[in-house]
Amino acid sequence: MVLQWYPGHMNKAKNQVQERLKVVDIVLEIVDARLPYSSRNPILEQIINQKKHIIILNKADLADPKLTNDWILNYKQEGTASIESDAKHNKLAKLNSLIRSELADKIDKYERNGVKNYQIKAMCVGIPNVGKSTILNKMVGKNVAVTGNKPGVTKNQNWLKTNYGIDLLDTPGILWPKITDPKVGMKLALSGAIKDKIYPPDDVAIFALNFLQTNYLDRIMSVYDLDKSDVNNHTTAELLMNLTKKFGYKEDYDRAARRVIMDVRNLKFGRITFDIPGEFYEE
Numbered sequence: 001m002v003l004q005w006y007p008g009h010m011n012k013a014k015n016q017v018q019e020r021l022k023v024v025d026i027v028l029e030i031v032d033a034r035l036p037y038s039s040r041n042p043i044l045e046q047i048i049n050q051k052k053h054i055i056i057l058n059k060a061d062l063a064d065p066k067l068t069n070d071w072i073l074n075y076k077q078e079g080t081a082s083i084e085s086d087a088k089h090n091k092l093a094k095l096n097s098l099i100r101s102e103l104a105d106k107i108d109k110y111e112r113n114g115v116k117n118y119q120i121k122a123m124c125v126g127i128p129n130v131g132k133s134t135i136l137n138k139m140v141g142k143n144v145a146v147t148g149n150k151p152g153v154t155k156n157q158n159w160l161k162t163n164y165g166i167d168l169l170d171t172p173g174i175l176w177p178k179i180t181d182p183k184v185g186m187k188l189a190l191s192g193a194i195k196d197k198i199y200p201p202d203d204v205a206i207f208a209l210n211f212l213q214t215n216y217l218d219r220i221m222s223v224y225d226l227d228k229s230d231v232n233n234h235t236t237a238e239l240l241m242n243l244t245k246k247f248g249y250k251e252d253y254d255r256a257a258r259r260v261i262m263d264v265r266n267l268k269f270g271r272i273t274f275d276i277p278g279e280f281y282e283e
């Protein structure tokens with residue numbers, strides 16, 4: 001269980017999102033493109049009902065581009081539209097067309113019935129840190145103080161005009177990550193989605209080294225200047241110990257662990273995606 005979430009908070013957050021869902025035409029679910037599975041909360045799927053829904057794979061600038069494409073195809077096969085985004089650096093013009101194409105039936109109906117000045121209403125939803133506020137600000141075109149960006153904060157519903165003729169709820173819906181699978185917890189910790197103090201850094205670093213050896217072996221070998229014997233005949237814990245010496249940190253394994261984690265976050269190994277489509281997660 002993630003420490004900052006308690007059943008009371010979760011319920012409140014769920015109710016708040018559910019309440020707000022009633023007044024929107026479309027839900028923009030923001031996920032971290034490095035974690036298109038682990039940064040989602042399955043509860044949203046349950047409460048979203050028949051509502052139109054787009055998944056925004058944000059922070060795509062940090063994710064493996066091939067896997068981002070694979071995830072977009074994967075969601076499409078499941079019947080959900082999705083789009084990649086780098087809200088920190090780019091505009092969201094493609095998102096506007098996607099919202100309009102997802103709502104084409106509704107927009108057609110308005111236009112057939114001669115309704116002028118109709119408003120499309122949308123809201124952002126996602127777990128903490130995926131970029132909800134950044135996307136909201138980008139859509140609105142200026143910095144608005146995203147208030148109530150805490151679970152369970154009740155507030156009146158205010159609409160923000162966006163650059164795209166779409167009205168956006170000023171308070172994003174916040175859900176919690178689901179961490180029943182320890183791998184999901186490790187991935188959230190590694191990406192910085194949850195607080196560093198939740199898991200011991202050596203556990204997260206060992207998970208990272210293992211993941212890199214399995215999925216990005218050439219990158220870890222070149223970045224840490226390893227040869228085959230460094231990776232073949234050792235456990236990942238031994239690899240961390242050897243790296244500690246290599247970094248000149250004597251026996252400060254925690255320091256080496258924190259460095260490995262920061263190297264992942266700072267793209268030392270390039271753009272990495274931690275969730276692979278089709279990977280089996282259920283226990």
Ligand code: GDP
Binds near residue numbers: 126129130134
């Ligand atoms: P929220 O908790 O979901 O509202 O997340 P924020 O909008 O506060 O973003 C969390 C952090 O991620 C901030 O440091 C943002 O600058 C950063 N961020 C948001 N979107 C992107 C993105 O597309 N790419 C990158 N690299 N960073 C992003």
